[in-house]
Amino acid sequence: MATKRISAVLLDGGVCCAPLSAAPLAVADAAELARVFAALADPVRLRLLSLVAAGGEVCSCDLEVPLGKSQPTISHHTKALADAGLLVGEKRGRWMMWQVVPERLAALRAALS
């Protein structure tokens, strides 16, 4: 019930409304947006997101080496990005395959205008 309403900026295709400069951000919208930006506020997560974005579909096991972090740390970061809606994962056999959610990135771009 607490989250019946979610910022319109972050729903739908993400090409929505309420850009920063149009009108003062509502408190709830600001909280939601901040949650997503917080997911991007870490250099390791940004590189992880970039690796997945550039690769199209990437396995968790292929992230440890390029990022130079331990397996639990990689798992921690993929979860953070997934919780923010920026990544979706699909378990395929033994492997976890990750993809970016382009609509989510578009929603962020829309909010930053």
Next chain:
Amino acid sequence: MATKRISAVLLDGGVCCAPLSAAPLAVADAAELARVFAALADPVRLRLLSLVAAGGEVCSCDLEVPLGKSQPTISHHTKALADAGLLVGEKRGRWMMWQVVPERLAALRAALS
């Protein structure tokens, strides 16, 4: 000297290069980007930025009431946004007037593609 080189994404008009999905983000670029996103990863700062963006030019003294925070906290947040290059301030008499840096927002949008 430590910052001789700064991510091209965040310099120039900000309409630059190196979008996330094009190629894996360089370590230095990721660090710079993360610094800016960290500035946006707080609901109070997002509302502050939005207030300034919507108002065009806003005095610090006009931020305490709508944000519901103490004066030192407001000062802390304006400094954080200014350090991230998202806000510029001009001291005019007794008042500090703030404006957004649209190029910076554009640079972030460019990076998120």
Next chain:
DNA sequence: CGGGTAGATTGACGGCTGTCGATGTATCGA
């Protein structure tokens, strides 16, 4: 000058977060 106001700075406190080792769970191959 002197009083008042706007803002920055400092110090302190509580909470959040990135990191890793250790452990648990599921899946595949032999």
Next chain:
DNA sequence: TCGATACATCGACAGCCGTCAATCTACCCG
């Protein structure tokens, strides 16, 4: 069934961050 692999979870630790009261600095006006 057994060993190995991929991933998640837990617990712990260190460092960072948002917040405020108190204080300091700069500026205006009378």
